Amino acid sequence: MRVFLLLALVFIAAPRVAAQAPGPVLLQACNDAPFGIGVAAAFRDTPADRYMIRGWFQIPAGECLEGGLGDVVGEDVWIGAVSGEWRWPATDEPEQAFCTPAQSFFEQARLGDCSDNERLTGFERVALEPFQAGWDRARVRFSCEDFEGEEAALCQQTQEGPDGLAVPVRSLEVCNAWPVAAEIAIGAGVEFGGFESTGWETIPPRLCQIVYRGFPMNGEVWFVSRRAGQDTEAFTREARLCVSRGAFTAQDSRQALVNAEQCPAEAPVAAAAQRVRFNRGVSRYQAYVPRD
Structure with missing residues (x-):
């Protein structure tokens, strides 16, 4: 949408005589x-x-x-x-x-x-x-x-991209194929090089839900999933995200919350997490709650 029309104005004196007259x-x-x-x-x-x-x-x-x-x-x-x-x-x-x-x-x-x-x-x-x-x-x-x-x-x-238009808002949708509700915790980079981990958002059984919308640093979003009402599960995944067992929000550096040797007090549990990477120009990504 980078090519636009600029139209010169040439005023003419003839009045419009009726609504149906051009x-x-x-x-x-x-x-x-x-x-x-x-x-x-x-x-x-x-x-x-x-x-x-x-x-x-x-x-x-x-x-x-x-x-x-x-x-x-x-x-x-x-x-x-x-x-x-x-x-x-x-x-x-x-x-x-x-x-x-x-x-x-x-x-x-x-x-x-x-x-x-x-x-x-x-x-x-x-x-x-x-x-x-x-x-x-x-x-x-x-x-x-x-x-x-x-x-x-x-x-x-929202900031401008190279074409002067808005950069895409990143949306992560997670689908829950379980017959019971799932709970999701999210981790993503924020402004000024920080990182935020927050949870838990409930997804009803057999439904999909957007759990994140924003502008993650480096296009990466991490999520942890667990069955509603149960403790954080230790799935074998590619990384670990610091979370808390109850509702929480933790803000720190990425190193303090992702694959950390010791998690901070406000998010003391190192839970197995999945990483979502948004490619350039991609605004929406759909992931699934692991089955086991």
Whole structure:
């Protein structure tokens, strides 16, 4: 999504005489996120019941963009934004979704049956407002505050990658094939070279659950699994992670919590652990609770 369109504005004096008459529309979009985003717009350019869609318009972190979309029919347009794993509108069930490719595009919008190089992307309705000299205007602002709770905080922590867009948030999903609940403790690197071990999160039997989302140092996440209600099991694994038998959070150096000769008091048990390594560009990894 590195190629974007910058459109020159040419104001014309003829006013729009009706909602079904095509008229020029100015897009004003601002980006309050700490990383660049790509914005796309879908709109009707004739009275026919079809939409054209164009993107991506690049907006660097903390900046705004103004550009002409072309002649638009109707009283609104649809706007969507993407950067890494972040999507606006910030909802799991957007009011509208269109197929969008990764590269720059201007084509007729499609609602489904996306091709292999496309992704179904959510859009939100933005009402047009009168602007000047016969133009209408669509104004929209994107921010990490559009997300809720921990997601908003995670968005604020997201850094830019080499392309100016958000680096991927790493998500570890663990599946529990046991007929009983499993409990998971997690270890991962944090900012400033530290390391954190925390637990325990319960996964019901025969279900999968995301147990970690964040930006682990060196792309590594460690996890320990045990059957709910039992002590930490000594599985034969590639490494050992310092944990506690009850609910806990331990912060120290990696050397003090992974393969340590002696675990710290807040996580005194050296439990057999599995290591997950995220390759470059991978945002989601699925692992399984060991059977024995």
